[in-house]
Amino acid sequence: MASFLYRLGRLAFRRRGWFALIWVAVLAAVAIGGLNAQGTSDGDLSMPGIESQKAYDLIQQRFPGAAADGASAQVVFVAPHGQKVTAAANRAAVEDTVHALAGGPQVVGVADPFASQAVSKDGSTAYAVVTYKVADSDVTDASRQALDKAADQGRHDGLTVEMGGSATDGGDGPSGVSEVIGIAVAAVVLLVTFGSLTAAGMPLLTAIIGAAASLFAILLLGHPLGLTSDTLTLGMMLGLAVGIDYALFVISRYREERARGRAPQEAAGMAVGTAGSAVVFAGLTVVIALAGLSVVGIPTLTKMGLAAAGAVAVAVLVALTVVPMLLGFWPNAVLARKVRKAAKQQDHTPDNRRTSTLMPGRRPRSRPKAGPDATGPQREEAKAAGRDNLGTRWARFVLRRPVTVLVASVVGLGALALPVSSLHLGMPGDEALSKSTTQRRAYDDLAQGFGPGFNGPLTIVVDAKKAPDAKTAVNQISQRIGDSKGIVSVSPPSFDKTSDTAIFSATPSTSPTDAKTKTLVKTIRDHRPAIESGTSAAFYVTGTTALNIDVAAKVQSALVPYLAVVVGLAFVLLLVVFRSVLVPIKAALGFVLSVLAAIGLVVLVFQQGHAASLFGVQQTGPIMSLMPIFMVGIVFGLAMDYEVFLLSRMREAYAHGEDARHAVVSGFRHSARVVVAAALIMIAVFSGFIEEKGSMIKMIGFGLAAAVLLDAFVVRMAIVPAVLALIGEKAWWLPKWLDRFLPHVDIEGEALTPHASGDQDHDGAPAPDGQVRARV
Incomplete structure (x- = not known):
């Protein structure tokens, strides 16, 4: 894969004009189609199996x-x-x-x-x-x-x-304000990270291109596929977040390759072949996790997952093609000022116009030379390589106190995860809106005048086809349900044309989201044999309130199995990529900790009301039924992003001869700054959506921002180096029999070693004898 992506990066750089025309045509097509389509709909609310x-x-x-x-x-x-x-x-x-x-x-x-x-x-x-x-x-x-x-x-x-x-309802689609807030904060983070306006602007531009393509595609397919406005907002949210991050990783690697003295086209190919490989893997994990939501069996959740997965796939494609294409138009603009000046001087020398500065047939050194014969970019990169940064200082701090850091991190995340035990799933309605809205005031007025259960009556359907006297059977069932504790009134039954099926409403004494209402529905269903006794008829409980209760129960029962599947998938993928047994176990356990802690924070704010006003939560209540399981799928992919980008550089340093502890420091030297920037960008984008009107999007925005914060800065930046310090060389251990069994997946660009040494043919492909077996 690395070789293929290397060629793709060079091709996009070299044929940038053609790639630009293709992308303009694609964007124009989906934009015209999306703007002329009927847009999103109310979605398919069917919930099979309940x-x-x-x-x-x-x-x-x-x-x-x-x-x-x-x-x-x-x-x-x-x-x-x-x-x-x-x-x-x-x-x-x-x-x-x-x-x-x-x-x-x-x-x-x-x-x-x-x-x-x-x-x-x-x-x-x-x-x-x-x-x-x-x-x-x-x-x-x-x-x-x-x-x-x-x-x-x-x-x-x-x-x-x-x-x-x-x-x-005027719709809860994206207002635009949240996107602007997220992009503005991302721009500041990128500017600080790169120190260049162009380098900061390019990830934003490519992310907007990808998000726009996804937005118009969802609008185009919205009505025929029944996609909701929440799907549109979610696609925008993920498209922007991962689009910025994926472009950030590729551009960062391009800057590294240029600082090592590579020619622009070669650097673009190497960046896409190495960082691009990690982008493909990270994006694939997100797509698999989101598409896997279809196994839950809820059409709405399936459509949201597939649409979000499509937005992530577009972001990956943009990072692999549009980024090197733009680098082809402005090869030096993304470089730091000092490196840019040195690169301009180097570009004027005949030996550096088309090929790498490395001599053919010679292996690259583990560190760039810094002697008098080194090129300008190499001298700048050598200085940076020998200089400690915040990443290396933090890594050394953790390596000196691994037990303290590990215990503090695990205990802290465990404490945040405790509220998950009181998780109450449901579907908040108008009662969760601000009291400044007419919908919320209407809800309160009806509850005040007719009782709290009036806003969520139960609909009872009686099938009396087999009953000798249908009307008598329906009346008996209606009376018995009306006598149930917690029912304040029942309406007169309404019969169909054949008079053998009837509908009536039963009004509870408690509100739709009250736990007592859930107990009431369960009690009525549990007493079904007694209520139906002697009537030869069957009844079913439905209505919005009962539907929300059933959906919550279905999602809650699927949450643990889905989490197990996702964790198992994470273990297998990381086992194949890093060829280690302990690294995947650590990563999976860290993911479980971060996602449970994030859901715990959602419960604290949206259900229990702690600091609710700070986040614009007007009314506490149950957590949206679909939110936790959807968040698990998204957070899984994002957690794997940081794991791959951080661990791949550690694995690379270890394979080049450094011991396990020094490899951790090297990994942080090269990756910590980029991972921190990527995490801050995602937090900014997700936090912006907390201001959206829709409860689902507000909760997801808050939950994802919290999950990224905890996973990036606590799990990946603290727990990961602490665990690696404690287990040492065993971190990279893999049984020989398992090594022979597992496929070799190159996301570190090992297959590109012939390119790095200049051993390539005129098309940029590796020479036949230049293949290298993946590291173990």
Whole structure:
């Protein structure tokens, strides 16, 4: 793979004009298609294998049109304090508002609250349901403006009017502010890291190119594949984060190769062949982990995972082709000022215009020469190689106190992971919104007037086809469920055309996200034999509340198996790459610690409310059901990024003859600064999404930022060198029989040794006798 990527890097550098035309054509095609497509949709909310989905399917079968996906809005009216909405003046104001609502665009009808008995017992509150003939995503701005105008009319007449429901949602797609914040912070980090505006700007430019391609592709495929707006935001988030990081790694290696005296084209090929190999491996782990979410069996999660995996794949492709292409246009612009001046002088010498400065047939030295015959870039690189940086100083600190650093790190991460034991999964609704929104105020008004369970009624579907008397069977089941502890009321049953299937609602006494509601649903289902006894009918519990409970249970049961699969995958991949038994074990355990600690922090903030206001969390509640398992997949890939880029340089130093402890220091000398910069960039990008409106994106942004912070700076920068210091030479031990069995994967560029020594043909390919067996 390294040889192939080496050729690809040289080709993109040499044929930069053609590569630019290809990418412009691709971007133009997806942009035109995406901008003219219908965009994202509400997604496929089906959840195979759960009772609530089975009941929903039965409703669609027996009640055609009852489960239609038309948008709706609840307009809530609250009378002034001490008055009732049934008073003459207030009733007239409600009826006038209802009449105005019925005249709005796309409206099918409005249920009058006085005719439909949608008035609270104390008469203080009433609500009207507005039904639209289009789906949620197709409600136009004109329809929402008409809704607001009608509500303002009711407010002008003295009523408190608030609105909730799917038709009032304006969408939670990316606002653009979070992306700008992340890119701005990333630009500062890159500028400090590289000391060059061009070197700092190139990773940003390539990341934006990749993210734009992914964005337009998701828009293009959004409607036909049922991709949601959260998928769009997630693709942008990952595309920017990994796109910047992958370009950063390739450009950093290019600068190293140029500082060693290589010609620009050769340096580009070496950078793509070495750092690019690690990028391919790291990107592949992210793609596999995200695509693996399909095994959970939740279509929404599968689509989000595949879309995010596609965004990562695009970022890898951009790093391998667009980065060397841009380097071809500006070969010296990304270099540090001192190296750039030396490189310009070197480029004017005849011997350095097309080939490497190394003589053909001669092996490169482990360190660049610094004598009087060394070239300018080599002298600069030699000075840097012999100079300690923060990475080497930190590595030596850890090597002097490995036990202290290891114990402190593990105990700290373990303490942060403790809240995971109280993890409560669910699907927060309008109650999680800010009180400044009309949706949240409508939710609170309905809970105040009709009880906390009104916002999440249970839908009971009774299949009485086998019952001798269907209506009697349905009434018996309805009465028994109504007598259950925790149910405050049941609605009259509604029968289908054949009168053998019925639907009715059961209103709990507790809110949809209350743990008691979850217990109530479980109790009703557990008592199914007693409730159905003597009726020859069967009932199923569904509705939004029951669906959320079932999804949470399904995800929670899949979380541990999926984590085990991901950890097992990490072990196998690292075993093949680093040809070591202990290194993969250490990496897998570190990944488990970092992801559990990150989820623990999410629980602390979003569920328990610690420092919630600091992160803009208006209301605590259950953690989004899909968030933890999705975060596991993403964090796995990001953790492998840092593991590969850090450990590969240590492995390279060890293979070149350094002992295990010195190899750790060498690895930190070359990689620590880049890994720290990459981590800070990812933290900045992910943190920017905490300001998004969508609860799912807000939680994922916070969780990923916390996970990267803990994994990069605690696990990879502290635990990894501490463990390597304690186990010494055993870190790179591999049984001979296993070495013969495992395939050889070159991500360190060992196959490029012939290129480094100048032993290559005129096409840049290695000579037939120049192949080198991968290191053990």
